[in-house]
Amino acid sequence: MTNLDSTTRKIPLFPLGTVLFPDGVIALKIFEARYLDMIKTCLREKTEFGVVSIMKDQDSKEDSPLVFSQIGTLALIEDFDPIQPALYMTKSSGTQRFKLLHSQQEANGLWIGEIELLANDPVTPIPEEHQKVVKLLNEIISVIQSEDLLEESPFKKPFKTDDCGWVSNRLAELLPISLAQKNHLLAQTNPRIRLDLVTEIIEDDGLSNLMLH
Template sequence: MTEELPLFPLQTVLFPGGLLSLKVFEARYLDLAGTCLREKRPFGVVALRKGQEVRRSGQDEPGAVVLEDVGVMAEILELDGAQPGILQLRCRGTRRFRIGRTRQRADGLWIGEVEILPDDEPIAPAEAVHETVRGLANAIASLKGKGVEPFEAPYRFDDAGWVANRWCEILPIPLAAKQRLMELPDARVRLALVDEFLRGQGVVK
């Protein structure tokens, strides 16, 4: 089954269960936010393989923007419109999707024909990566100590997919690597790769 989904291309990778703050000022995205709030519908966040999310002038040139094939739906949690012409959005990632055809409306908004991908099955982290699970708990405590709340509660340390996704969000790795990790259908494999990276960096022993 496929459906049409408005797309918000960004220089970032959203993960299911992740939080995303957006500053929206272009007309196409102001309209998108209003429609999604009014109709209680999600929009799709997709990483840019090439190009930029802000239109420079007129219609984007053909081939100037290339989107990744897999993105994540986002639902708006909070909206702040205190500044005229600017919206501050706080969003949460929900489900992954694969993009088939895309088209760009006259106002520049991308629309994708998407297929919803299966969610990670809830599965406990393997015993071999328990230090990586503990490492995430320590990282959260450290960030909280600095007044930063990076993730939405409840914290699901018993879920391999949740642990892997949260690590992927804060690791200093290239955008393309985050994209490939997000796309992996097996949560335990995703967490094992994160564990391997952390051990290689000496973060986990």
């Protein structure tokens, strides 16, 4: 990553049709030359890349310019398996959110973003009214553990089920909601309010039986 000043920097971007939350896990199959080079650089320099959502309007034309979410998450590569010279299987974890100030595409097709890092969630205890969704999340984790799915799990240890930020992020990842809604949750700086919003979605949509999808 290239430092611009104390709060902004330039990083390679990996635009996706999904949202990565801090402490979340994302598995990527890398085969395009621009991303193979990016992954090699990140591994060599022990640096992160940025995951941003591609926000496409349903009415947009195929040749219209890409529009990225304004909030993204830094991703640090944790597992790397070069299956073939031009095919890597990677697993990365979300570290810190950022605001995307500007982006431009290089000649090789790689997007570079100028970003401003956002503060990490403060540790915030779970209020009593949200214990029901914590129980729901614990049940999902139990299913993953009982079926020995941790290798494929969207979660990584430690499981911070007593913290508003961690619980809201994990549930936001699991919820079958739109990219716009997920990015709205990611952008919420107050973890207690983010958990309020997640709980509201679950209760309003009758998702109390939410499971991995």
